[in-house]
Amino acid sequence: MRPTISRLLQATRCLQHENPLGLPKTGTIPRFQRGLPTKRPIQNVKKVIAVSSAKGGVGKSTIAANLSLSLARLGLRxxxxxxxxxxxxxxxxxxxxxxxxxxxxxxxxxPLTAYGVQTMSLGYLTPSSSSALIWRGPMLLKAIQQLLHSVAWSPSLDILVLDLPPGTGDIQLSITQQIVLDGAVVVTTPHILAVQDAVKGMDMFDRVEVPILGLVQNMSLFRCPHCHGETAVFGGEEGVRQVCKERGVELLGDVPLHPNIGEDASRGRPTVVAEPESDRARVFMDVARAVARKVGLEV
Ligand SMILES: Nc1ncnc2c1ncn2[C@@H]1O[C@H](COP(=O)(O)OP(=O)(O)O)[C@@H](O)[C@H]1O
Ligand SMILES: [Mg+2]
Incomplete structure (x- = not known):
């Protein structure tokens, strides 16, 4: 069935607590829409990993997108x-x-498929001018429940990457507590403020007993295309290495600060698609191999 846009946008117009996404109801209301969320697997998905950072703007979505594309390139659904x-x-x-x-x-x-990856986002259901931001409390948590459990992943997936919102508040806890997560990848820049927040993020995953697969350091070195000099824009990587050592967590990858990574992302062709043979794409592929191995998927 192809829903009309207006029906999909019901979410923002008629704020029904039981159905924030405004999905038309047929037959019985699924079990998850009643009562408290319970931790359960996502249907049709073998492994679920979260890409997270307590701080916003550190490149979580960029890493999550490139990681999913790399996993697909390795032959995983x-x-x-x-x-x-x-x-x-x-x-x-x-x-x-x-x-x-x-x-x-x-x-x-x-889901909508691009570059061999099945994708779902609330961004498909709400226009940019929408009032999704007014969602709070129970309404917000219901919307997340629906997003987590109302997607028909088909064909079934070997691995689903969750791009988490920044922070360690209600939303993140709600997500990590109501699905079975196989692991988390924590993203940080080398900057002390980001690293401090990454530690908070790791504490959250420890509390909800989700294994931390490793850390990805993003936007570390910048190599000047003119003078070829190298600058650690957000500071040296000692902080990240120290945290990895203290927590016994692996540093899965070190992604440089490179204008192409940002530009390709904004054009809708992330690095792994736009420059598959670049050193930058190789870092993402290495992270994907490590992640697949850690959750027990053969590549
Ligand atoms: N390694 C990188 N080099 C250059 N720009 C980057 C890099 N990683 C992310 N960016 C840019 O930084 C900004 C924030 O990235 P984004 O993935 O949206 O972060 P988050 O999801 O953590 O908020 C975006 O403009 C993105 O294109
Ligand atoms: Mg993001």
Missing amino acids: TGILDTDIYGPSIPTLFSLTSHQPSLTSSSQLI
Whole structure:
């Protein structure tokens, strides 16, 4: 069934607590829409990993997108779910801003596929001028529940990457407590403020007993294309290495600060698609191999 846009946008107009995404109801209301959330697996998905950072703007979505594309390139059936309700980036990163998902006959959202990766984002359901930001409390948590459990991943996925919103508050806890997560990748820049927040993020995953697969350091070295000199824009990497050592966590990758990474992302062709043979793409591929191995997927 192809829903009309107006029906999909019901979410923002008629704020029904039981159905924030405004998915048309057919038959019975799924169990997850009643009572408290319970931790349960996402249907049709073997492994679920979260890409997280307590701080915003450190490159979480950029890393999550490139990681999912790398996993797909390794031959895994891969999906990415954008759970950043307030600042969804996946539609832009996958060049899908003008697309809307269809619904199955049982009112499940059908993911949009780009570059071999199945994607779902609240950004597909709400226009940029929408009032999604007014969602709070129970309404917000219901919307996340629906996003987590109302997507028809098909064909079934080997691995689903969750792009988490920044922070360690209600939303992140709600997500980590209501699905079975196989691990988390924590993203940070070398800057002390980001590293401090990354530690908070790791504490959160420890509390909810989600294994930390490792840290990715982003925007570390900048190599000047003119003088070829190198600058550690956000400071040296001692802080990140120290945290890894103290917490017994692996440094999965070190992504340089490079203008192409930002530009390719804004054009909807992330690095792994735009420059698959570059050193930068190789870092993402290495991270993907490590992640796949750690969650027990053969590549
Ligand atoms: N390694 C990088 N080099 C250059 N720009 C980057 C890099 N990583 C991320 N960016 C840019 O930094 C900004 C924030 O990245 P984003 O992935 O949206 O962060 P977050 O999801 O953590 O808020 C974006 O403009 C993105 O294109
Ligand atoms: Mg983001």
